[in-house]
Amino acid sequence: MNLFTDIRALVIDCLAAMADEGALPRGLDTAAVTVEPPRDAAHGDMATNAAMVLAKPAGLKPRDIADALAARLAGDPRIAGAEVAGPGFLNLRLVPTAWQAVVGAALTQGKDFGRGTLGAGQKVNVEFVSANPTGPMHVGHTRGAVVGDALASLLAFAGWDVTREYYINDGGAQVNVLARSAYERYREANGLTPEIREGLYPGDYLVPVGVALKDRYGAALLDQPEEVWLADVREFATEAMMAMIREDLAVLGVTMDVYSSEKALYGTGQIEAAIDELRSKGLIYEGVLEPPKGKTPDDWEPREQTLFRSTAHGDDVDRPVKKSDGSWTYFAPDIAYHYDKVKRGFDLLIDILGADHGGYVKRMKAAVSALSGGRVPLDIKLVQLVKLFKNGEPFKMSKRAGTFVTLRDVVEMVGPDVTRFVMLTRKNDAALDFDFDKVLEQSRDNPVWYVQYAHARIASVLRKAAEAGVDTSDAALAGADLATLDHPAELALMRKMGDWPRQVEIAARANEPHRIAGYLTELAADLHGHWNKGNEETALRFVQDDVAVMTRKIALARAVGVVISAGLAILGVTPVEEMR
Template identity: 60%
Template structure:
């Protein structure tokens, strides 16, 4: 039950009534009309901007239009008060039974409460896509958690989602990987002159790869020319790296439906096919690019090139498709890859990338628009850096990778839940300070503990109720549905009901904006309301969740606690965080 959607429909009905009466002209654009929580909860339960956003188009005074709309809304038996504030906002106070009905709705279908049915076709979310040349670091972890939570969020909103990992297994970096693994292979054979030189990957993670190669091939690869051993060593090293990456992803609860190989894409001829298709449409030409303003980038070339007309689709400049040596640019391969996604049915694409890919956004959005004839869209979500701290001090070195702290090291130290929640408790495009000491603290200042503790506390209340009333099963939905929710009149109880009622709207808005951090923020508010009322009951015994001498108030509060608990469980599931029944 989404009361915001219900009352947005009611506001639209009221606007239609004003149109029929001649107060408003016909044909107004209602696309900007919203119903949302008021900024100050003391002003009411809901607020709408309808009068404010329609006044100019309707050539009406926003205050007068607000008064006319408020009069229409007061006729609704679910509305006890409709008042106009400021330049035309309308605040609505609802009859108590409306929030009570939300609680009953959450009790009736806890698994489905808050879930939406957003329209749209297949969504392809590409996330992680770390180079398979070593273990993942904490920055990879942020994109991984963000992409996975976004996929969960869109599924909760009723969308069909494909989770995809693009394996960058073509290019110079995999040649360096193969050479690095070959050195470890020679070391496994006992070659004292085998040294990891400059420009190779120095981490110890390639030592087991070298040992496996030695066990499989003996010294057969030791003295062969690079052209013969490199393909074998490359494939073995890539397979080992991807096994390691999949294992690390599994440890943090992340899965993918598709692992897509860049090398296979190129070997299939898809990039050449793409260029042919673009040429046939007149979107490729031979020409020169003007030098960019400011300092020239290293890859800028003052020569005639094969260019893609990306400016026609919103980019700042046309883009090269071939390098000076005749090979394809990375951009050409990326276009072919996104075209492949489109041909596989994706009409909405989301790429989760590091903040250093900011220059990639416009060109790829233009490319997707071009190759799909405008049928597909691309949203690029950039994840900012993670600063890893311990009690406020930077953590720099890894025991395993030698150059950075690996994601697996952090998982082993603080656990999956702390990583996932804290990676999502800040917007993706803001730098994140991740303090290894603070994320395991048991305090209100640690959001993951605070939210999980609220869920565990709700379970504790239910256990207390069973002890006080052993003849009643307070986990039974039918029992709770019969509770007298009209007894929930304290401001703390009303606040909990309001926050439960807001959850469906938060989930839908977060899904539409591709912003899972909104769920984390809302869960903290829900948890805070539960903890606050618990503390209130310590000072005022009549407000305790369980009262052994007042069955009716206990039943009502247990119904509310279960609605709060199911909201927390639902939101935590979207974030991929466990909802514990007990905290130790």
């Protein structure tokens, strides 16, 4: 149930009825009509802009439309009052039972409360992490992983058919570097001194890979030329890295539906097919690119290349798909990969990338636009970097070459729940400060703690109520008589809960899971505020002497708890029953 869409539908119905009676012209476009909570709660429960939006096309004064609409809306049993305000806003007040029904809905629907139909079952592919399989995941990947996973959950909750996907960059030069690095560790495992030359990966996470290589090959690969061992070692090392990455993701609570391999695109004709598809649309040609103005590389020389006419689909310059030696650029397999996603029938593609890939956005959108004939939108979310702090001081791990702050480090220090929540407190395109101490702090300004504390408090009163003989099952609470739950503070809390389905929709529409974290923080603040009011006004407390009274109060508390846990579920955070 979404009270806001319900009331909006009512408004639209009333407008249609007014048109039938000649009070409004027929055929007005009502798409811009909104029903939202007013900025100032004193204005009422909901506000609609209908009169202002329609005034011009209808050739009427906003005031006149608003008056007529108000009169008509007042006839609905859910509407307790409708008054015109400001430039033509129509402020609505709902009868208490309308809000009390939100509590009932939360209790009956449980974790499904707020689930929406915005996605209408359409297929969306969320590609995220896609870290090179050359080492453990670091903090930057962590944020991408969390944002992608939460976005996927959010879209699923909003009615999309979601696929979580990881693209393994196992086809480029960097996996050869990995192989050479692993080979040195293999030599080391055989008692030789490794030669970690400049440009190789020095991290000691490859030491066990070297040992494993020795277990498999013994000394057979020693003193052999690279041609002999490169492919085998590369495959072995890549698999080892992917196993490690999967474990890292598991630690964070992320499970992918599909792992796609770049390497698998080579030699199968898929890249050629994708480029041919573009060629058939006249978007592939041989040409020479201009050097970028103001920053000409030292070794620049004009070169004829195979180019994709991405400018025909909104890019700034055309992009090469083949290197000068005739091999594919990294862009070519990416085109093929996205072509594959289009062919798999997705209605929407989302890529989560690091902000350093910003220059990549336009060309990829151009490619998807061209390959899908404009059918499939590609939304690319750039995730900004995470700045680590410890006690307010910038935090760096030991300077030893090859060591950096890994996903594993972060999760081991603060736990997956805190990691995830904090990563979702900022919009993806803004840099995030992550302070190892502050995220564990038990205080008002730590949103993780604040939201969890609210949930724990609710769990606490539920336990108390159960001890006092209240049946605290959701089914029983849903049957409580809520009619007397009409204190302004209680109704305010219900209004906040009633906004939950709407927040889900807003967040899903914008592909912005961080909004869920923001909403939960607000809901927690309201719960705590309500709790504090109970200190003065005992009638507002959840725990009451009279069992019947307590049952209704507990129903309200539990309903808030349901919304918090539904929200946390989207973020992938486990709600706690008690604070320790």
